[in-house]
Amino acid sequence: MPYEFTVGGRIAKPVAEVFEAVADPKKLSGYFTTGGAQGRLETGTTVTWDFHDFPGAFPVEVIEVVANEKIVLRWEAATGGFTMVTMTFADTGDGRTLVRIHEAGWGDTPADEKAAFGNCEGWTGMLCAMKVFVEHGINLRQGFYK
Numbered sequence: 001m002p003y004e005f006t007v008g009g010r011i012a013k014p015v016a017e018v019f020e021a022v023a024d025p026k027k028l029s030g031y032f033t034t035g036g037a038q039g040r041l042e043t044g045t046t047v048t049w050d051f052h053d054f055p056g057a058f059p060v061e062v063i064e065v066v067a068n069e070k071i072v073l074r075w076e077a078a079t080g081g082f083t084m085v086t087m088t089f090a091d092t093g094d095g096r097t098l099v100r101i102h103e104a105g106w107g108d109t110p111a112d113e114k115a116a117f118g119n120c121e122g123w124t125g126m127l128c129a130m131k132v133f134v135e136h137g138i139n140l141r142q143g144f145y146k
Contacts, residue, residue: 081106
């Protein structure tokens with residue numbers, strides 16, 4: 001069976017602010033893309049993300065963006081082929097935003113399993129870092145990988 005996963009968490013800020021923390025490359029570079037992000041996430045564009053733990057800029061194809069609701073990305077899987085990443089942003093009704101990240105597209109080999117679990121770890125770390133950055137202005141990843 002092909003591998004896929006969903007991770008999620010709540011951030012104590014309004015949806016628009018949390019959405020911008022992902023869509024804006026300067027903000028994304030402040031807590032996630034330790035080597036920097038180039039290009040705003042807009043439907044039909046390709047941006048690059050760079051990480052100290054995986055050096056070299058990754059091209060990220062932006063499939064769909066619905067402001068303050070959803071971002072759909074496509075990028076090359078470590079095992080070949082491509083995975084689709086869908087991020088959703090929902091108002092919880094109490095001033096917080098529920099962010100969910102779903103990634104799918106791996107095959108069913110042991111290498112795909114390892115890659116999927118690695119990305120699941122990465123997206124979980126991203127959510128934790130985003131929460132602390134958006135709520136408190138602290139970059140948890142600074143110096144973590146380099």
